[in-house]
Amino acid sequence: MSDIKFGTDGWRAIIAADFTFDNVANVAQATGQWLIKTYGDRPKVVIGHDCRFHGRRFQLHVARVLASMGCNVLMGNGFTSTPAVSLAVLKNHFNLGVVITASHNPPEYSGYKLKADFGGPATPAQIDAVEHELTQLSALTLRVTHELMEEGLIQEADLQSAYLDHVRTVLDIPAIQASGLKIVYDAMFGAGRGTVSALLGDGVTELRHEENPGFLGQAPEPIEKNLNGLSRAILDEKADLGLATDGDADRIGLYDEQGCFVDSHKILCLLAKYLYEERGLRGDIVKTFSTTTMLDKIGAAYGLTVHTTKIGFKYIGEMIVSGDVLVGGEESGGMAVKGHIPERDGVFIGLLVAEMMVKRGKKLSELVAELFEQFGPHYHSRNDLHTHKKDAALAHLASGAVKEVNRKSITAIANLDGVKVFTEDGWLMYRGSGTEPVLRVYSEATSPELADEIVAAGVAIVEAL
Template sequence: MTKIKFGTDGWRAIIAEDYTVENVKRVAAGTAIWMKANEAAQVVIGHDARFGGELFAHTTTRVMGAYGMKVKLAKGFVSTPMVSLGVVKTGSDLGVVITASHNPPSYNGFKLKSKLGGPMIPAQVAEVESHIPDTFDRALPTLQEMEAQGLLEYVDLEQIYVDHVTDSFDLESIRNADFKIAYDAMYGAGQNALRRLLPDAVLLHCDYNPSFMGQAPEPIHRNLSELSALIKNDPSIGLGLANDGDADRIGMYDEDGNFVDSHHILLLLLLYMHEYKKQTGKVVVTFSVTEKMQELAKQFGLDIEVTKIGFKYIAEIMAQEPVLVGGEESGGLAVSGHIPERDGIWIGLTIMEFMAKSGKSIKALIHEVYDRVGSFAYDRDDLHLTEAKKQSIIKQCQEGSLKAFGPYQVERVEDIDGFKFYFGGSRWVMIRPSGTEPVLRVYAQAPEHGEVRQILDATHKALLG
């Protein structure tokens, strides 16, 4: 019996090792038991483009049927935001997405979505986890039997999503703008919706390939060299957009093929939503996001809150009070006027609309941000270490024995979630173990890209010798 634990964003495991049909049955059973205990009766279920998605979604559906739950089951692969929106639009109590998001292709996973259309709050996830049985041996109905009993209905979540986007954006201004858009789906679940919404976009990796050609579908610069090269070789392309495997995260490129990280996108979103659209609300960011967001929020007179890493902490606040912009360093971003959920396509369209309405390039808009908070650069390294070495480094951080990284002297440390070492002058490095992978993440910020690399290299030397 494998003990199943939910991480930063759901349960994830390697297919055929711990991620098996039997273990998916157990997790689905824990979810159904939680639903019964909370008088929930209807669940939306969908899967992304990963290997085995349909099998595991059907397995989850049949377990729900065994507990008498009504299921709205997606047709074909869908993005995580499509399931989240589907929960709201169908008046359901819960959403389940079979996805491992940006993890390598050998993984699959199980995400839980609340009736509000965002991640289930951590306390409820812990309750579901506590209900997961050690074994599962109930007889399961077939999908056909569930349909006959009125427990199963197939829904077109992609159409629901496309209709919602069409009602919410000025797509004509985006389609008629004087720049082309390049889109890299990374073989993920956003490919069909984006093709429908922006039929003239230049498309990359927009076909069904559960192996992702061996590449983890995470929209960070080192995984997007083809998109960058495409933009550099085509002057008519004004923006590059990429999404991860379940299309809730975003990667972006300017007209020169330079990567635009999530910190800069968050600043652009805040500028557009408040200064241009005249909207207001709270700003919520995770611990790894640049402090420039705090500077801009203060200039606008907006409250800002910093949370632990994980979009679920942002979603919990979004469920309780009006949030204008929320986001995390890893590309999960949200704005008001949508569900309390990160959505890579939605955020991409928001930036495109900003460009189209302002008549400015993304580079020009970033300089508008710099005029307010100063320029900066950022990068992140992922260190694949033994568990023993990872724990040794975390112990050093906890004990406060790291006073300098090469020439960079530590002025102060914050430890909301991981450890952020400030050097002064908009320079910092942050160290944190991943919540979903056997990885130690090292984040850095400095005024220029070259110095970011120097900080990262100095940190590696200090940690690894």
């Protein structure tokens, strides 16, 4: 068995190299052992899969292993988004969800996500416990799949339709439909395919909704450089809003009516403002270490507590479950809000922004301008630098040896997850990848040009080592 490790969002590996049926069976068996130790002899599990190569076969294989161990398994009867699996776990009072997905990774990858009984990402402690069980595997006799189905240990259900029904109860879908809002939705060949049209009907233009497990060779990550077609389609269709989601539909990319990208920092701030001012909701704000300081200003203005966590939505999910959270999210496009599941959900967040536009009677660009007028302009830049100096760079910045960034003196240093330094212009942050020779260089400043300059200065510091 190859070395299997769960990262910030599950186990991912290249199909047929490390993501094999044998390795998937081992992870499933470890999952089953942990479930039985935690919940007793008949734990209940929901299993879904995204649109990647062999997703259905891997789903069936996991179901066979778990059912052979005595688990009751409910499978999605087609491709299923991660939010739909998490919702099914919560609504049906199941013990765990498993999603066969590599999220936004390139098409040659697949993966295995765990969803806890509260309807969100498994906690770090739960993931560690499953990883430990990988060292405790013993021989397991697998039963025949169709016999397990005949006995009812493996059942199927339409999890996507149940998810859509839930969304209709939480969002004002009739108001969005009646507004005549035109939306372009880019599913990036992922598991969100068909959801927005199913909810809104006419007025939705679909991009990349075909079945294509190769994703035309592009990773289904809803970031600006991957969404040029969406930006053009908004202008061509004279649309009001552009929405994109990743491979398992839990991350969001958003565009305004001018075809301009609206990053996750701004989306989180818009959500906090809307939920507080328009919906009258209260609660804490939770953000990861690389997310905008505008959320701190919003918290101060509204009297809301702001928490900063390590990077990874699992840390946010823990706080949502244990506390009272209004909005939580990260700069990579994953966010959750009060009144929905404690899980990232790109489709839901996109339609909540559509509802916001309708209720406020404003274009998305106008809502962003209003945000900047109230809390000041905040812009961000990022460079994923391929370098073997990442550890040296992190140590160098943390040591205090760097005195200034972009000709401005450093006034403070923080190292919750990576290293962040502050100047009067904003902040610069380094964070190393756990799997690649990559150093992520982030910045925040009061203009896009200044944000780019700060990142360039951060790259120059690394290259000078």
